[in-house]
Amino acid sequence: MEPTVTGSGTLHEGLDLVVEGVAERVTDPAARKEPAAAWAEKYGPTWHFEVRDGAFVNVAGGTAPVYAVRPSKVLGFRKGHHSQTRRRF
DSSP states (O other): OOOEEEOOSOSSSSEEEEEEEEEEEOOOHHHHHHHHHHHHHHHOGGGOEEEETTEEEETTSOEEOOEEEEEEEEEEEETTTTEEEEEEO
């Protein structure tokens, strides 16, 4: 089980999250359509993906497999005020 990290690119503000859990590849085309639509809505046409060939496929022809993480633990680190929290599932 490898942790997944996401957060802001700033040093003194924002929230960083570490998600630990099992990542499984999403192979059902219907299950990939919702995240593909959410990416396109949030990031615009540059990040539009078609759902086919078992992955996300962009306009340039590149493919990206889709994974879902079933979290077992999430750690949150707030920058600036240096607080942290943990949640186990």
